[in-house]
Amino acid sequence: MIADASFLKSLFCGIIPESMAFPFPGPSRAEAEETLAILDTLKRFMRTVYEPQRGSLDSPISQEILTEAGSLGLFGLSLPRAYGGRQLSPTSFARILQELGALDPSLALIVRAHQTLGAHPLVRHGTVGQKARWLAKMASGQALAGYALTEESAGSDAAGVRTYARSEGTNWVLDGKKIWVTNGPIASVFTVFARTSPVEEGIKPKLTAFVIDRDDGIITNAGINMHGVRGVQVGTLLLENVHLDASRVLGTVGQGFMIAVETLNHARLASASAASGSARQLLDLSIRYARERAAFGRAIGDFGLIKDKIASMLSEVFALESMVFLTTGMLDGAGSDCSIESAACKVFGSEVLQRVAEGAGAIAAGRGFASGHAVERGLRDARHHLVLDGTNEVLRAFIALSGMQAPGRDLANVVKAMREPIKGFGLLGEFAVRKAKSALGRERLTRVHPLLNREVVLFEDYVSDLAKNAEKMLRRHGVAIAEMQYSQRRVADLAIDLYALAAVLSRTSRAIERRGEEGARREVDLACIFAASAEKRMAANVAGFDKNDDEQRKNAAARAYQDGAYPFELF
Amino acid sequence: MKILVPLKRVADPDNANKVKVTAGKLDTTGMQWKPNPFDEYAVETALRLTENGASTKVRLGEVIVLTVGPKEAETQLRGALATGADRAIRIDATDDDLDGDVVARAIRAVVEKEKPDLILVGKQAVDGDSNQVGQLLAEYLGWPQATFAGTIKSEGDTALLVGREVDGGTLTLRVTLPAVVSVDLRIVAPTSVSSKHSPTHTYADGVRFAALMAIMAAKKKPMVEFKLSELVSDAAAKIAYTTHELPPPRKAGIKVKDVAELVDKLRNEARVV
Ligand SMILES: Cc1cc2nc3c(=O)[nH]c(=O)nc-3n(C[C@H](O)[C@H](O)[C@H](O)COP(=O)(O)OP(=O)(O)OC[C@H]3O[C@@H](n4cnc5c(N)ncnc54)[C@H](O)[C@@H]3O)c2cc1C
Numbered sequence: 001m002i003a004d005a006s007f008l009k010s011l012f013c014g015i016i017p018e019s020m021a022f023p024f025p026g027p028s029r030a031e032a033e034e035t036l037a038i039l040d041t042l043k044r045f046m047r048t049v050y051e052p053q054r055g056s057l058d059s060p061i062s063q064e065i066l067t068e069a070g071s072l073g074l075f076g077l078s079l080p081r082a083y084g085g086r087q088l089s090p091t092s093f094a095r096i097l098q099e100l101g102a103l104d105p106s107l108a109l110i111v112r113a114h115q116t117l118g119a120h121p122l123v124r125h126g127t128v129g130q131k132a133r134w135l136a137k138m139a140s141g142q143a144l145a146g147y148a149l150t151e152e153s154a155g156s157d158a159a160g161v162r163t164y165a166r167s168e169g170t171n172w173v174l175d176g177k178k179i180w181v182t183n184g185p186i187a188s189v190f191t192v193f194a195r196t197s198p199v200e201e202g203i204k205p206k207l208t209a210f211v212i213d214r215d216d217g218i219i220t221n222a223g224i225n226m227h228g229v230r231g232v233q234v235g236t237l238l239l240e241n242v243h244l245d246a247s248r249v250l251g252t253v254g255q256g257f258m259i260a261v262e263t264l265n266h267a268r269l270a271s272a273s274a275a276s277g278s279a280r281q282l283l284d285l286s287i288r289y290a291r292e293r294a295a296f297g298r299a300i301g302d303f304g305l306i307k308d309k310i311a312s313m314l315s316e317v318f319a320l321e322s323m324v325f326l327t328t329g330m331l332d333g334a335g336s337d338c339s340i341e342s343a344a345c346k347v348f349g350s351e352v353l354q355r356v357a358e359g360a361g362a363i364a365a366g367r368g369f370a371s372g373h374a375v376e377r378g379l380r381d382a383r384h385h386l387v388l389d390g391t392n393e394v395l396r397a398f399i400a401l402s403g404m405q406a407p408g409r410d411l412a413n414v415v416k417a418m419r420e421p422i423k424g425f426g427l428l429g430e431f432a433v434r435k436a437k438s439a440l441g442r443e444r445l446t447r448v449h450p451l452l453n454r455e456v457v458l459f460e461d462y463v464s465d466l467a468k469n470a471e472k473m474l475r476r477h478g479v480a481i482a483e484m485q486y487s488q489r490r491v492a493d494l495a496i497d498l499y500a501l502a503a504v505l506s507r508t509s510r511a512i513e514r515r516g517e518e519g520a521r522r523e524v525d526l527a528c529i530f531a532a533s534a535e536k537r538m539a540a541n542v543a544g545f546d547k548n549d550d551e552q553r554k555n556a557a558a559r560a561y562q563d564g565a566y567p568f569e570l571f
Numbered sequence: 572m573k574i575l576v577p578l579k580r581v582a583d584p585d586n587a588n589k590v591k592v593t594a595g596k597l598d599t600t601g602m603q604w605k606p607n608p609f610d611e612y613a614v615e616t617a618l619r620l621t622e623n624g625a626s627t628k629v630r631l632g633e634v635i636v637l638t639v640g641p642k643e644a645e646t647q648l649r650g651a652l653a654t655g656a657d658r659a660i661r662i663d664a665t666d667d668d669l670d671g672d673v674v675a676r677a678i679r680a681v682v683e684k685e686k687p688d689l690i691l692v693g694k695q696a697v698d699g700d701s702n703q704v705g706q707l708l709a710e711y712l713g714w715p716q717a718t719f720a721g722t723i724k725s726e727g728d729t730a731l732l733v734g735r736e737v738d739g740g741t742l743t744l745r746v747t748l749p750a751v752v753s754v755d756l757r758i759v760a761p762t763s764v765s766s767k768h769s770p771t772h773t774y775a776d777g778v779r780f781a782a783l784m785a786i787m788a789a790k791k792k793p794m795v796e797f798k799l800s801e802l803v804s805d806a807a808a809k810i811a812y813t814t815h816e817l818p819p820p821r822k823a824g825i826k827v828k829d830v831a832e833l834v835d836k837l838r839n840e841a842r843v844v
Binding site: 030033034036037038040041044045048071072073074076077084086 | 605646649650653775776777778780781782783784786787790
């Protein structure tokens with residue numbers, strides 16, 4: 001992991017590595033053409049196979065549809081060509097997931113969880129023998145793959161894993177229970193994370209990743225009834241006395257934590273890609289409805305407050321899409337480390353989708369409140385993005401602490417710092433030292449089209465604010481920074497807005513270069529709208545570092561925990 | 572059987588960017604393209620006619636797709652290759668310089684080189700809707716033709732029984748090969764196309780779509796390019812477009828109170844009764 005080859009990490013030091021974000025990346029002509037051909041196939045599949053067979057969108061997607069999706073190749077999109085996958089570039093894969101997110105968020109989740117969560121650990125850490133044994137079946141969709149980390153006692157905090165792998169000679173015996181496994185009820189192979197050190201109070205366990213077949217004795221339940229993405233089956237895995245030989249250990253013993261974290265880093269971008277498609281779909285619905293629905297003798301879209309919602313949705317969807325495809329472009333290229341960028345995309349993506357879904361709900365009003373209406377389902381489906389692949393609360397801490405930590409350190413350290421703030425500080429302390437210089441960039445943004453000069457100044461000013469405040473927070477809180485979640489949130493939100501803004505400026509500049517000022521009118525408008533709203537948020541965040549009611553808020557919550565409930569009765 | 576299928580790209584009607592007219596000329600910048608649907612039906616028909624029920628891997632014959640158009644139109648050719656066509660030919664030309672007659676003459680030149688047994692065309696392209704190329708081509712070649720085919724039954728691959736969709740129902744013709752056949756929408760119904768070597772299963776309604784692996788494999792299939800001038804000595808179009816205009820936007824409808832008012836409007840405003 002080359003920590004410095006990260007756009008966002010550089011911004012934390014006040015350095016703008018412009019060449020990483022400009023010009024706005026895009027696929028080659030041949031790759032674009034191939035991706036469009038896949039999209040065309042996908043749309044035809046949806047029309048001729050999926051739609052006629054789907055039935056209620058609130059019931060699990062049938063095995064027949066999944067089998068057809070498998071023979072089409074949907075389950076091998078990103079998996080290695082050597083094992084029958086398509087090995088699409090990050091950009092093409094994201095584009096397909098975006099479309100899936102628009103067509104059906106449930107199908108998008110089934111497809112991406114299989115590849116980015118279930119199969120990814122094997123792709124990254126499997127031996128040749130392990131890959132040969134499982135990957136071809138996974139790429140064809142014959143075997144769906146599940147990722148089993150979460151447990152009753154281990155959600156955000158993976159160190160709470162209780163599932164225990166006892167060694168017996170060179171073999172392993174596993175006991176435990178995993179919950180919330182996407183595709184669990186229908187998958188046939190699982191990456192299971194178990195502790196290979198005994199439970200000892202206060203001591204972080206060693207985790208190890210295992211590849212386990214359903215036939216090894218895994219029992220799954222029928223899946224839970226969920227609030228949204230009801231086409232997906234998510235369920236429990238029961239491991240009772242499951243005997244495995246050494247060939248099932250993925251990576252090395254004790255490497256499980258790193259594998260789990262690395263997989264989630266990878267999965268987050270897929271979440272944001274799908275979210276951008278779902279948001280686009282809800283926006284399109286809203287645009288159509290605003291034009292068609294009449295009230296007070298006009299189309300409701302004529303009213304200022306409806307226009308305002310549509311404009312916000314447009315600018316946010318535009319920003320999200322730009323951010324996702326800037327990140328995939330970085331990954332296509334030099335293979336920079338995009339774990340912070342991906343986390344930023346996931347947080348921003350899930351929240352943009354949430355806001356767009358709410359906007360769509362407001363526009364659809366009564367109709368959107370009826371069960372089964374596209375907007376009502378859209379609202380429910382949107383929420384899984386907030387939780388899965390790391391909650392947004394945890395990811396904000398992750399973005400802030402990763403951005404502030406010393407160069408060259410492993411990301412797992414950040415998680416350690418969150419768990420053990422005192423010991424963890426050593427990992428973060430060298431931040432100030434590296435502020436000095438970097439060969440990567442400068443403090444100015446020079447490649448944005450002059451039409452956006454105002455936005456450039458805004459961007460540069462707030463990059464400098466981010467760097468100054470990150471350093472100030474480290475100095476002020478020292479050891480305690482890992483506990484300072486209010487400051488972390490401000491730092492993270494600044495970073496997310498700045499990253500979105502950089503992506504928007506880059507994409508809009510490319511549009512102006514290609515199509516001239518008039519031709520790129522729509523992009524320029526949306527860029528300005530997005531910049532103006534980001535400015536308001538960033539200004540509030542910067543001001544908040546020095547003037548805030550953080551302590552009062554903490555105390556209010558602490559008192560409420562003591563009271564055990566809302567403390568008042570009016571009479 | 573060797574089948575040649577001409578295939579045109581047309582502006583995608585589902586795309587938000589509609590065709591624009593600038594100073595009397597069509598402006599296609601920013602448009603998305605897709606294969607003309609009737610041409611896709613022709614490709615599907617060709618694939619069904621060359622299908623081998625005994626062994627799905629080997630096609631009984633060859634399907635060649637052809638387009639007259641710019642480099643970008645290769646995208647649509649590759650799409651057809653991905654669904655199963657064997658090779659592709661592109662005759663390089665700009666859309667503005669073409670009319671149905673030039674296209675028919677260019678295809679004739681290819682037919683003389685390739686000597687296919689059958690030319691399957693879509694009944695018309697959904698952009699210009701001229702409905703000319705198939706008929707002109709048959710005339711230039713001196714081949715029999717059957718237009719608007721809704722069903723095709725191959726008789727030993729030497730003649731075709733073609734059910735033509737005509738106003739009064741279906742008119743069945745027997746055409747001896749080589750021939751030109753233009754196809755209509757119903758040709759892609761599950762049992763519309765048959766031959767002695769058809770597979771036993773019935774087809775899904777509509778055209779097949781490419782599996783993702785096939786899209787990658789299609790890149791390796793042969794694609795050759797000709798210059799229009801290599802094929803036709805006189806490439807001048809016979810139709811000259813003097814100007815283009817978009818149709819006027821539709822006016823909003825009105826509600827009438829009763830039949831009397833309706834009749835009044837029809838008589839005095841619309842002047843149709
Ligand atoms: C549809 C769906 C599919 C899923 N699929 C899978 C899967 O395939 N495999 C798998 O292993 N898991 C899966 N999960 C589980 C998911 O990863 C967990 O729900 C998630 O990690 C959160 O854990 P938790 O629900 O236990 O919440 P908790 O960890 O209990 O968190 C509760 C709340 O506390 C907050 N919180 C926790 N720690 C901190 C902190 N340090 N700072 C600030 N706030 C904090 C959280 O943000 C959250 O708001 C899935 C979940 C859903 C909803």
